[in-house]
Every structure is written in structure tokens, then in C-alpha cells.
Amino acid sequence: MTLWMHELRLLLRARLSVVALILLAILTAAAVTAGMVEISRQRTAIAAIPAAQSEDIAAVADYVDRTKDAGSAGYYSFHPTWDAPSPLAFAALGMRDVSPYILRVRALGLEAQIYDGDVFNPELALPGRFDFAFVLVFLAPLFVVALFHDLTSGEREAGRLRMLDALPRGGAKLLRRRMLLRIALLWAALAVPFLVAAVASGVGGVAIFAVFSVILAYLLFWMALAALVARLRWSSIANAATLAACWLVLVLVLPTLAHVAINRAVPIGQGAEIALAQREMVNRAWDIPRETTMRRFYAGHPEWADSAPLGSAFHYKWYFAFHQVGDESVATKVRAYRSGLERRDAAARILGWVLPSVGVQALLTRLADTDVRAQLAYQNRVRAFHARLRNFYYGYLFRDRPFGRADFGRAPSFTARINAAGGSGEAADQ
């Protein structure tokens, strides 16, 4: 024990290491704070939905109540959906700054609505967010470099290495002690601020433990790299330069190269083509006999086929039907687009097994449920909700039931998913 204390005192006497450790702790604390501020802003925005929504719907109800027309109700009512952040989201904001976490939809064609974005500032999103994942993936390795690059070479340059080697059982044990001590302190500088924020955010124990392990594994990787470079027996300067170059390649250059490669290897038909095709299909309905549209709609949805035939006047059920037929006509394109996104994401994950920087980022955003998969899952929930919306309005439209003020309250409301602590349950499928 006293040996460890001596080693600690020795470490703390070096100004560089003390400054580095304190700086890392401060940066981590700042990053988790920034993340928590952002997440609480998102929660506030989500909490503000009901007030705005009830005002909006009340105005629609005032108008619709005069005619009791279910079609107008469905046409003018926007229904909110939202993607509540998981408790761990503060640590890795992932895609939550560029993908919408609030989206309002109506019972009309979904393909013209689901790709809409929210307001954000692209210049702020461009460099990426300052969150815990950034500190860990990008900055922590540099601190490892600062603390490890001269571990043996420093002793050699000071002329003490031969003496250490001459000690009983060699200097290996001493070296191991030094490395472990440094790793433990670096780990603490990252883990303690994270733990405080995680507990404050209500993250479950399993997720916290998972993040702890990720931190340790990533630090150990960089330590191993430093040890590997140290075996070349170069000077401290050469070690530092080599390790910094490794960092540059592993964290900055290879991911950007891989990004180009993946987007080349997995081309996806632009999503814009879906919107274009769906709009053609929807608007074509005005130029073809209405019965053609209705036949096609009833073929796919026999439960409404017993509805009264269309008269010569406009009827909203035809309008809603051609919107749904429009959606269904691009279903293949939508599936292809989506599987393209999934394949790109999967390719990046596979790369994560080889590139620790990418792997850690992927793991953290998965644990925090803020990655591409989370965005696609949110789209799934929006789709399911939209299906319920359609079904709800069709119950009035196809049965010619009046839609009164009270019926607005009967509309399905979006239910956020039940989130297991930090989405830790999903970590298993990493």
C-alpha cells in the first residue's frame, strides 16, 4: 500500500500530470453539464406540447363543430408525436440535434410528412456536439498520450532505467504499478463526473456499469498502444509524436475515409425520390375515375369496403383513400430506402469492431438510444401511431358518422415508449 502511495505522490509532483488530470475532470464535468442542459431543453420542449396542442385542436374543433364533418377534422388536425430522451441521452446526444424529436402528423399521406425536419442551425451541428462521448472518444486518448508517452523513455533519458532493471524482479512490476495508477486516475477523472450526472439523470445501474466498462476498455486500448510504441525504445519526443499521429489517424482520418467508402458502397436512392413519387400518385387521383381509386383502396382494406358508394359531390373518404393509396404505392421504395440506411449503419458498426473510436461512439449512442437505429425506431412508432389515426378517422368517414367536439378527445394519442433504465436492455444486441 505504501508503495502505491509513494507512486501517487511522485505522480502528483509532476505538474504536467496533475494539470492533465484536473483538466480532463473539468472537461468531463463541462461536457456532462452541457449534455444535461441540452436534454433538459428537449424535455421542456416535449412538456410544452400539450398546452400548444390543446390550443390548436380547440380552434379546429370550433370550426369543425359547425359542420360535424369528420373529413375536415382529419384534414385540419395535426397530432403530435415525440421521441423522449432516454436517461442516458445526456452522455451521447448522437443524432438528436439534427433529427426531429417532435413531429406532428395528420391522417393524410405519411410519406409526405415523416421526413420533415425540425428547426436547427446547421452551422452549429457541423462540428458535432460537446458531450461526454466527445470527451471520451476524442480527448481522453490525448490525455493517455500525455501521461504515458514517457513512462519508460523518461526513465531512460533520466538515466534511471538500468538501475530499475537491476532491481529484484526487474522494473516490470514498478512499471505495471505506474500504468495501473495512471489508468485508474484517468478513469476516475472521466467516470466520477459521469457518475454524478448519471445518478442525477436517473440512469440505471446496468447502464452506468456498461459505460464504466466502455471507458476502461477504451483507456486500456490507448494504454496498450502507448506500451507498444514504448517497446520501440524511441525518445519521449518520438513517442509523443507517434502516439499523436496514431490518434489523428484512428480518430479523425480513418472514420472520414470510412464514411466516404460506406456511402459509396451502399448507395441509397435519395429519399427525395419517395416524396416525388408519392406526390405524383396522390395528385393523379384527381385525373382518374374516383371509383378506380376506391377499388384499389378497398382491395387493400376490405374492412371499409361496405361503405356507401360515392355520390357526385366531393367526399373526404375518397380524399383520404387516395392519400393512403399514394403511400402504399411507394412502399417498395420506402423499404429500399430504409434498408439502405440500416445497411450503412450496420457497416459503420462493423467498422466499430476494428476502430475503437467508432466502436465507442456507436456503443455509447446505442446505450443512450440516440443513434440512427433510435431514429428509425422513432419513425416506426410514428408509423404505428399514424395507422391508428387513420383507423380512427376512417371509422367516422366510411360510416358517415358526424364528428362533434367531443370526438376530438377520442382521437388516439401518441404514447411514448416505456424506457428501461437508459435503454440498457438494448445493449445486448450490440
Place this chain on the structure above:
Amino acid sequence: MSATHLIARDELRLMARNRVAVIALVLLVLLTLAAVLSSWSHQRGIAELRTRHQQVAAAAFKAQPDRHPHRMVHYGTFIYRPLGALAAFDPGVDAFTGNSMFLEGHRQNSANFGDVRQSSLLVRFGQLTPAFVLQVVAPLLLIFLGFGVLARETERGTLRLLMLQGVSRGQLVRGKLAALGIVAVIVGFPAMVGFVAVVAQPGTLALPMAAIGLGYALYLALWVVLILLASGFARRGRDALLALLAIWTVAVVLLPRIAPDIAGAAVPLQNRLQTDVAIARDLRQLGDSHNPDDPHLAAFKRSVLQRYGATRVEDLPVNYKGLLAMEGERLTSGLFDRYAGAIFAAQTAQNRLVDAIGVLSPTIAIRALSMAAADTDFAGHRRFLEQAEAYRYALVQRLNRMEAKNVSYADDIAEDAGADRRKRIAADNWQHMPDFAFVAPSAATLATAALPGIIILGLWLAVATLLLTRVTRRLGARQ
């Protein structure tokens, strides 16, 4: 040959003998070439794709059959933001903004399908572009090659030898400066050559290209001076290296990430839901088009009847429904402009804050400069959004005017079996609609936008040079 020359040549010879340095330099040049090629082909691909989509969308609009003009208002049109030639050098925010927009009546849609939502998580690690290589990677290479240029001489005592031989401190520093400067030129040269080579019409864009070239020259020169500064100031080479790595990390990696977070927290943006609800609220107060007794619309009706000297809308020489549609679009578009203006103002305030922090980080300054000159910054995106809205408004009002003039009121309100046919107007009307043509900013506008960045970098360079002269005077004095 002067001493300065000799020292520069000697330093370069030393670097050339350092195999790691040469390999690193070669790798950087290769990386630059890869960045230039991939960025160029990406830009070309996108530009072609968007032009093709734009043509398809315009053709589809023109090919529509006889229709009621209001159907065309809802049919709408798609427009795509064309990508300028300079985006091959610095695509800026292009991947982060939507680049296609659906324009229709009554609604202002968001620009959708940005690359960021169509890519894997890797997109957040940055994009491999010549701008990225010069902003991020090149300074690091210069640090590796240059941290020791002065520190080595002090550390090994060769400084005294040199001075004994009659070399002045100034000559020594100028020589080392020249050597590292030549390396910086080698580092920046491939990117610049590639830049000039891939821009198809360099003539018209000469001014912004010169601004970009000057900006990066200043940026790399600043790093060269900073490296000399640290190398002359530090007592040991290792201290210089670690200090420079720390400066690089803060200026290149940390501040560009922290600044947006500060700006985002300081100036909140209203989200779409709140904006939409607020627009609907304002619209109800302006006039409720669903309410026949609405005072605003009643007044509008009176004024129309008065203008034409009629007593009933049926007697008007034009279709009242068309006029009403025009008035409604005028009201909603006024609100869209107001709310969009408020959001633009907030976003601009955020960017100003980041620019202010850019005074502390030359990387933020060069990034802003480079994007502004390449027309790939937020201002460029805003130009697109504003032109899109102007086009949308003109298109919708043109269609509404057709409804007012070419469809009779009696037909427009009829609901009998043949009414649908009578409401339609000839398809050739759509063929006379003007296409959306994005008006790119002039070369002078782009170059002016780059000016603040050039000034900041110039000031940085001046201050750093001043400090270097002071450090030069005290070089070796502390030993």
C-alpha cells in the same frame, strides 16, 4: 549565400533525412489528393443528381393535364438547391441541411433529405474534404516537423555555437521560419492545385477562390509562427511539443465544439411545433377563412365589390374565389416570412456568437471564412430558403390569379356532374410557368463575406509575429 539561407537549407536537409517526417508528409499529400478527388466526385455527383431531379420535377409540373388551378397549388413543385463549384473544396453545411423542398400553397415545408440523416454515425466524425485536411491535419503535421527547430538548438547547446560563429538570433529565426514556411507551402500546395483544377469555371469565381487561398495561406503561416514561438520559448523540445499539441487540441478540436454549445444555449430556437401553432393563432386573429362572418374577410369582400362597382360577388368580372385565395395566401405568407425571419435572426445571432469565439480560435475563423467564400455556410442556405419562398409565393399567386381570371365563379362553386370538367383550365398554362432558378451570389458578395475571417487571421498573424520578435530577442538567454 546568407546565413538565413544556409540555416533554412540546413533545416530542410535535416527534415529530409528524417524518414518519419518524409513519410508523414507524403501521407498528407496523398490524403489531400484523396480528399480532393472524393470531394470533387461527391460534389459533381450531387450537382448532377440535383440538376436531374430539378429537371424531372419541372417537366412533371409542365406535363400536368387540364386542371383546376387550385389543384396545381396543391400539386406544388419540388426544388433542389444547386451546389456551387466551390463546394468541392469545402462543402460546409450542405450535408447538414436539407437540399430538396416541396413547395405548395398554404404551407411552408422544411428542406428535407440532408445527407446527415441518410448516413451512418460516421458522418459526425467530420468529412474528408480538402478544407478539413488543411484546417485540422496540416497544422498537426507542421507541429511534428517544427516543434524542435529552435528548442533543439537551445537544448543541445548548438545555439551558442551558431551565435559564436556570428549568426544573429534574427537570422536564425528567419532561417527556421523560411524552412518551416516551405514545408507549409508543400503541405498546402496540393490542396490548392486540386482546388483550382476541379473548379470548372475559375474565371467567374476568381475572387472568392483568391479569398480562400489567402485565408489558408494566413492560417498555415500563423501555425508556422506559433510553432516557432513555442519552440523558441520552451526550454526543451518535449515541452514545446506538448504545449503545441495542447494549443492544437484546444483551438482545432475543443473550441469549435464548445462554441456552438454556448451559442445554442444562449440563443434558443423556437421549434417547428410552437412556430406552427403560433402561425395558426395569428392567422385566426387576422381572419378566419372558414367563418363567413369574419370581419377581415367581410371588409375584403366589400373592398373588392367597391373596386369593381358590383353588389354581389356573382356579378364580378373576375372569380371571387380566386381573389380570396390570393388574399389568403398573402396573409399566410406574410406570417411565414415574419416567423422565418425571427428564426433566421436567432440562427444568425448564434453564428455571430460562434464567430466572436472565433477570435480565440483561428480554426473557427478559417472555417467560417472558407464556408462563406464557398457559399456553403448558413448564409448560403438561407439565400436558398429565401429564394425558395419567394418562388413559392410567386408560383402560388400566379395560379390563384389564373383561378380568378380563367375560371368563372359560377363554375367554381358548381357541384353538378359536369362541373369538374368546366373548372379545369388548359394544360398549356402550366408550361408557361417560370422554372425555379437559384440566383447564386456574386463573386464580390462571397469574397466580402470572407473578409472578417481574413481580418481575424491577419490580426492573429500580426500578434504572433510581434511575439516572435520578442522571443527571438531573448532566445537562449535563459540558459
